[in-house]
Amino acid sequence: MQFCPRCGGLLVPQKKGEEAILRCSKCGYEIPQQGIGYRLATQQPPPKVLTTSVVSEEKKGGRKKEELEQEREEYYKELFMELLREEEYGGEET
Numbered sequence: 001m002q003f004c005p006r007c008g009g010l011l012v013p014q015k016k017g018e019e020a021i022l023r024c025s026k027c028g029y030e031i032p033q034q035g036i037g038y039r040l041a042t043q044q045p046p047p048k049v050l051t052t053s054v055v056s057e058e059k060k061g062g063r064k065k066e067e068l069e070q071e072r073e074e075y076y077k078e079l080f081m082e083l084l085r086e087e088e089y090g091g092e093e094t
Contacts, residue, residue, distance in 0.1 A: 006027055007026050007029070008026075009024045009026030013033060019032065019033075020032075
């Protein structure tokens with residue numbers, strides 16, 4: 001890895017015609033590539049992950065609004081009954 005003598009930016013290998021050069025990523029300063037062997041390669045995007053239709057459908061569907069309201073109602077009913085029992089039988093000792 002080499003750095004630009006002008007600004008300190010990273011010198012990136014590039015091709016200029018048939019010749020390989022090192023160009024600064026900040027100021028554009030160029031020098032010919034010295035005996036160090038660089039390899040120019042392009043990065044390919046990672047492959048897409050395929051899923052089954054069962055997984056995809058489950059994510060879309062989720063739980064229905066009625067089911068959520070039913071669960072919420074049951075929770076509050078249990079909470080109310082517990083508070084009522086505590087109030088009737090003196091949950092706190094004095």
